[in-house]
Amino acid sequence: MxxxxxxxxxxxxxxxxxxxxxxxxxxxxxxxxxxxxxxxxxxxxxxxxxxxxxxxxxxxxxxxxxxxxxxxxxxxxxxxxxxxxxxxxxxxxxxxxxxxxxxxxxxxxxxxxxxxxxxxxxxxxxxxxxxxxxxxxxxxxxxxxxxxxxxxxxxxxxxxxxxxxxxxxxxxxxxxxxxxxxxxxxxxxxxxxxxxxxxxxxxxxxxxxxxxxxxxxxxxxxxxxxxxxxxxxxxxxxxxxxxxxxxxxxxxxxxxxxxxxxxxxxxxxxxxxxxxxxxxxxLGAANKVLANLARHDGLTGLANRRYFDEYLAEQIAIASRFHRPLALILCDIDHFKDFNDHYGHQAGDACLKRIARVLQSCSRRPADLVARYGGEEFAFILPDTGLKAAARMAEEMRCEVSHLAIAHARSSAASCVSVSSGVSELVPPMKAPQLIAAADALLYHAKGLGRNQVVSAWANI
Known part of the structure; x- marks a missing residue:
């Protein structure tokens, strides 16, 4: 009492x-x-x-x-x-x-x-x-x-x-x-x-x-x-x-x-x-906040790596069971380390936030997920999307980032901040590691071609 x-x-x-x-x-x-x-x-x-x-x-x-x-x-x-x-x-x-x-x-x-x-x-x-x-x-x-x-x-x-x-x-x-x-x-x-x-x-x-x-x-x-x-x-x-x-x-x-x-x-x-x-x-409200914090990146507000892994595994299971297409985009900011070294980390954080907003704006369906995959690397999970449509979306994101016109004096790809992307499509019996590895390989291929471009298994854009 x-x-x-x-x-x-x-x-x-x-x-x-x-x-x-x-x-x-x-x-x-x-x-x-x-x-x-x-x-x-x-x-x-x-x-x-x-x-x-x-x-x-x-x-x-x-x-x-x-x-x-x-x-x-x-x-x-x-x-x-x-x-x-x-x-x-x-x-x-x-x-x-x-x-x-x-x-x-x-x-x-x-x-x-x-x-x-x-x-x-x-x-x-x-x-x-x-x-x-x-x-x-x-x-x-x-x-x-x-x-x-x-x-x-x-x-x-x-x-x-x-x-x-x-x-x-x-x-x-x-x-x-x-x-x-x-x-x-x-x-x-x-x-x-x-x-x-x-x-x-x-x-x-x-x-x-x-x-x-x-x-x-x-x-x-x-x-x-x-x-x-x-x-x-x-x-x-x-x-x-x-x-x-x-x-x-x-x-x-x-x-x-x-x-x-x-x-x-x-x-x-x-x-x-x-x-x-x-x-x-x-407690319910606090749990929602904690769940949101646990699933989202603190800097950009995008889904974090943990949530990305969970969601990708879930969508692969759905796509495999119902024979639906599934595409994955991995994109990387070109020469971002040089950007940080030249402009400073605060400018680098501001750049990441602006690019995150652009990528999020390209996500028009509730099922699509944009995540911060690594330091300057982002991932885009596209359920019910074929390789060709995903490649077009990756190109749209590349163009939107270019339109930001964020100056980058140390970039060999362009005078402003740009991104390179690799696009892969789920081919059963692929699992998450194989799908990610395929997109990552295409991303590195795009970098090898001079950056600021999209490479997919379907075609170069």
């Missing part, structure tokens, strides 16, 4: 302030008896269980990524709350049967309520104690709990066994349960136990507050624990018993506490997804 900022702290403070105002308004009327609504408990339980289960799943999902034991324990605490709430609904009198399922007695649901409301604060306290651990401790690691699937399976099994064990005790060991309720009214003994549960929740709140620095999750958990304390106070301490205003209001508070962290986690997940999407877009 990210560190909490000033905005998160202010939002949390505002949420707690609003809750305290509602709590203060409800306290004077907490003992007011209200109509018994049997449908309230199943609606409340269903909403609470769903919220806690989804929260547990989200927290377990975060644990599977960061693998911190604190998150694992907090997720287990929410899973425990969901299971305990569900068990509470089964044994609540009058919901599924007059006294509750599994042989429940008059004190069974109250005992289950205290067990439920004690377990979650203990999980929160454990969460704060484990916050300093970035990995699963050694003994638990040796048991295989460092692997998220095993850790989550152990959490589910442990919670189910714990809740089932207490349900068994609360239903079959009723003789050992004190009298918490007399009818629908809370006894002094019940209030004493409930006060202990409330103090335990207060300890959990203080533990979260003292464990700094606070993350966004910690700040939201502080709000949850504050609302949790108000829930217990209204629903169990400041009221008279079941079905009064405090009892109803307290359970609504409990539902708000369960929903609050769930909403926050969903918002955080949405933000993380948005960040990941934006990062994915940026």
């Amino acid at each position: 990210e560190p909490a900022g000033r905005g998160e702290m202010w939002q949390a403070a505002l949420s707690v302030a609003v809750s305290l105002l509602v709590f203060a308004a409800a306290v004077p009327f907490a003992k007011t008896p209200l109509l018994q609504i049997p449908a309230f408990i199943p609606m409340y339980v269903a909403a609470l269980v769903i919220c806690d289960l989804i929260t547990a799943v989200l927290l377990f999902g975060q644990f599977s990524v960061v693998r911190t034991p604190a998150l694992w324990l907090l997720a287990s605490g929410y899973l425990f709350t969901a299971c305990a709430t569900l068990a509470y609904s089964f044994i609540f009198p009058g919901l599924f049967s007059p006294s509750g399922w599994f042989g429940s007695g008059p004190q069974t649901s109250s005992a289950m309520y205290m067990f439920w409301h004690s377990g979650f604060p203990l999980a929160v306290i454990g969460y704060t104690l484990l916050k300093g651990y970035t990995t699963i401790p050694g003994p638990l690691r040796r048991l295989g709990l460092a692997r998220p699937p095993i850790a989550m399976a152990c959490a589910v099994l442990g919670v189910l066994l714990l809740v089932a064990g207490f349900v068994l005790f609360a239903t079959q060991g009723q003789a050992y349960i004190p009298m918490f309720l007399n009818g629908n009214r809370t006894t002094d003994t019940g209030r004493m136990f409930l006060f202990g549960v409330w103090v335990l929740s207060l300890v959990a709140l203080v533990a979260v507050w003292k464990k700094k620095p606070h993350t966004v999750l910690d700040v939201r958990l502080l709000v949850v624990m504050c609302v949790w304390l108000l829930d217990i106070a209204l629903a169990a301490l400041l009221n008279t018993g079941r079905y009064d205003l405090g009892w109803y209001t307290g359970r609504i508070y409990g539902l708000l506490a369960a929903s609050f962290l769930l909403i926050v986690l969903l918002i955080e997940n949405m933000k993380q997804y948005q960040r990941l999407f934006q990062l994915s877009v940026k």
